Amino acid sequence: MHAEITSPGRRPKGGHLGDRIFGGITWLSAVAVLLVLGAIVAMLYLGARPALEKFGFWNFLASAQWDPVEELFGGLSPTVGTLVSSLIAILIAVPVSFGIALFITELAPPWLKRPVGTAIELLAAIPSIIYGMWGLFVFAPWFADNLQPLLTDTLGELPYVGELFQGPPLGISVFTAGIVLSIMIIPFIASVMRDVFETVPTGLRESAFGLGSTTWEVVWNVVLPMTRVGVVGGIMLGLGRALGETMAVTFVIGNAHELHWGLFEPGNSIASTIANEFTEADGEIYTASLIALGLILFLITFVVLALAKVMLVRMARQAGRRT
Amino acid sequence: MLSVYARRKLINAFNLTASALTTLLGLFFLFWLLWVLFQKGFSHLDWSLFTQDMPGPGEEEGGLRNAIVGSLLLTGVGVLIGAPLGVLAGTYLAEFGRHSWIAHIVRFINDVLLSAPSIVIGVFVYEIMVAPMGRFSGWSGGVALAIIVIPVVVRTTEDMMRLVPDAMREAAAALGAPRWKVVTDVVLKAARSGIMTGILLAVARIAGETAPLLFTALNNQFFTLDMNQPMGNLPVTIFNFAMGPYDNWHDLAWAGSLLITLAVLVLNILTRFFLRTKK
Numbered sequence: 001m002h003a004e005i006t007s008p009g010r011r012p013k014g015g016h017l018g019d020r021i022f023g024g025i026t027w028l029s030a031v032a033v034l035l036v037l038g039a040i041v042a043m044l045y046l047g048a049r050p051a052l053e054k055f056g057f058w059n060f061l062a063s064a065q066w067d068p069v070e071e072l073f074g075g076l077s078p079t080v081g082t083l084v085s086s087l088i089a090i091l092i093a094v095p096v097s098f099g100i101a102l103f104i105t106e107l108a109p110p111w112l113k114r115p116v117g118t119a120i121e122l123l124a125a126i127p128s129i130i131y132g133m134w135g136l137f138v139f140a141p142w143f144a145d146n147l148q149p150l151l152t153d154t155l156g157e158l159p160y161v162g163e164l165f166q167g168p169p170l171g172i173s174v175f176t177a178g179i180v181l182s183i184m185i186i187p188f189i190a191s192v193m194r195d196v197f198e199t200v201p202t203g204l205r206e207s208a209f210g211l212g213s214t215t216w217e218v219v220w221n222v223v224l225p226m227t228r229v230g231v232v233g234g235i236m237l238g239l240g241r242a243l244g245e246t247m248a249v250t251f252v253i254g255n256a257h258e259l260h261w262g263l264f265e266p267g268n269s270i271a272s273t274i275a276n277e278f279t280e281a282d283g284e285i286y287t288a289s290l291i292a293l294g295l296i297l298f299l300i301t302f303v304v305l306a307l308a309k310v311m312l313v314r315m316a317r318q319a320g321r322r323t
Numbered sequence: 324m325l326s327v328y329a330r331r332k333l334i335n336a337f338n339l340t341a342s343a344l345t346t347l348l349g350l351f352f353l354f355w356l357l358w359v360l361f362q363k364g365f366s367h368l369d370w371s372l373f374t375q376d377m378p379g380p381g382e383e384e385g386g387l388r389n390a391i392v393g394s395l396l397l398t399g400v401g402v403l404i405g406a407p408l409g410v411l412a413g414t415y416l417a418e419f420g421r422h423s424w425i426a427h428i429v430r431f432i433n434d435v436l437l438s439a440p441s442i443v444i445g446v447f448v449y450e451i452m453v454a455p456m457g458r459f460s461g462w463s464g465g466v467a468l469a470i471i472v473i474p475v476v477v478r479t480t481e482d483m484m485r486l487v488p489d490a491m492r493e494a495a496a497a498l499g500a501p502r503w504k505v506v507t508d509v510v511l512k513a514a515r516s517g518i519m520t521g522i523l524l525a526v527a528r529i530a531g532e533t534a535p536l537l538f539t540a541l542n543n544q545f546f547t548l549d550m551n552q553p554m555g556n557l558p559v560t561i562f563n564f565a566m567g568p569y570d571n572w573h574d575l576a577w578a579g580s581l582l583i584t585l586a587v588l589v590l591n592i593l594t595r596f597f598l599r600t601k602k
Contacts, residue, residue: 019501019503022502022503022506023415026414026419027419027425030411030420030425030426034429036473044443044446044447096345097345098342098345107342119353120349121591122353122588123352123353123356125587126356126584127584129533129558129580133577133580134355137573216339240438244440244442244443246442246533247533247534251565251566271440274442275442275534278449301440305434
């Protein structure tokens with residue numbers, strides 16, 4: 001493929017030029033992908049600069065003030081909301097995804113594997129605004145009437161952490177946002193887990209079974225240790241999705257700028273703040289502050305997604321070496 | 324006390340049951356969502372939905388015609404800009420620069436862009452198009468969607484072209500075909516249906532995207548085909564109507580949600596079918 005052709009016959013003359021032109025066009029397109037990312041970062045930085053110069057990056061990040069009248073802005077409350085709702089989502093989604101991946105790879109009879117896998121992946125295809133509608137009109141009222149009182153009466157009574165499970169019985173809260181997010185990211189994490197579980201050679205599984213292990217012991221002591229890097233990569237991928245999700249969160253988080261300990265209190269996230277306020281923002285500093293929030297969000301997700309990618313590549317290399 | 328043996332069996336049974344239950348939970352949520360969509364949206368799927376424009380505040384009659392047309396236009400522009408760029412970039416990664424350092428970086432960045440927060444892309448396009456031009460427009464919405472299309476298409480194009488065996492490339496080269504001809508006439512042709520699948524997946528992805536349109540295409544209550552004007556579109560309409568105070572707005576939002584979901588699910592199932600017959 002890469003060897004130079006050194007035959008005595010002459011190649012058609014147009015070939016070389018055509019190669020250079022066509023290769024050049026594809027090269028330009030590939031570089032355009034890089035430029036898009038570079039331009040996004042540059043434009044976010046330029047747009048955010050008035051706010052960052054006025055408040056300073058760290059002060060902006062550490063301040064919970066959000067006062068459009070006085071033009072004093074800080075990103076603490078949306079940043080905390082983003083991190084907390086995503087953390088709740090991950091805490092719920094990881095065990096559930098693990099269960100689903102385990103079911104598909106180890107338990108399901110062959111005829112069931114494909115339909116179940118497809119159904120779970122369709123969950124990922126549903127647009128996020130649909131999750132938002134469902135969350136606002138169906139899930140939040142149900143949650144407020146059923147699950148929230150239950151949690152407040154049980155976990156809410158515990159010392160120290162009890163305060164986390166208090167709040168008005170609206171169903172519109174950081175916690176609800178976390179649950180809706182978890183449903184959205186379960187298919188992503190589950191399908192990565194399934195894929196990496198399937199890279200474990202059958203021989204290894206069978207030898208563990210041969211030693212008398214139960215299915216659970218095979219998964220927990222053989223499959224999981226071998227695929228740890230890939231599993232963590234899948235979780236990071238889900239986390240990256242959760243951090244940047246806009247519509248599903250905007251519907252159910254409540255869009256309040258105060259910080260509370262209670263997870264059942266309304267809050268906000270970076271994405272929901274931008275979605276709600278960007279078109280209404282008047283004044284350079286207001287807009288710049290919202291763009292600064294976008295910059296923070298982009299940096300956080302970039303780091304998380306880059307880590308996810310690095311881990312999944314490492315996993316793929318390991319799998320390649322073994323086979 | 325249980326014997327070690329009985330305890331291991333118990334743990335196994337417990338955990339495997341839990342695993343089956345989590346799967347049921349996932350399926351339960353899928354069916355709950357679909358059930359709610361059909362229950363609330365199906366009764367409002369009638370002709371007036373496709374023949375009338377959006378109702379204003381307090382108006383009784385109305386449909387989603389302008390939003391549906393706007394969504395089709397925006398999606399079309401997004402794909403027409405994004406797909407060719409994506410296919411070319413994917414071609415570079417698979418053919419011309421397969422092992423070059425720049426290809427490694429592009430691959431990495433592309434995978435990050437694949438999951439980048441779409442709201443940030445909306446802000447970016449606002450800054451480069453809406454702010455300088457001084458108005459929201461259909462074009463800017465299309466560009467925002469194109470940025471989401473590109474990484475999806477790059478990824479699938481590269482994967483599909485790499486499935487084409489090198490022997491085919493060598494056979495074409497041995498016949499004296501220049502490299503560009505090998506790529507366009509042999510590799511692209513062999514990978515065509517796979518690449519189409521990727522483009523369809525990208526369409527499914529942007530059909531429901533809301534966040535990047537909020538400050539680019541914005542929304543428009545009136546019918547327009549002018550891409551220089553703010554343009555009505557389904558996702559933002561659903562958002563506005565769902566947050567609005569009127570019952571008929573809510574009904575239309577549900578009908579629109581059902582439309583989008585059906586379209587997206589059909590596209591997804593179609594692509595799956597495509598890929599399976601290919602293999």
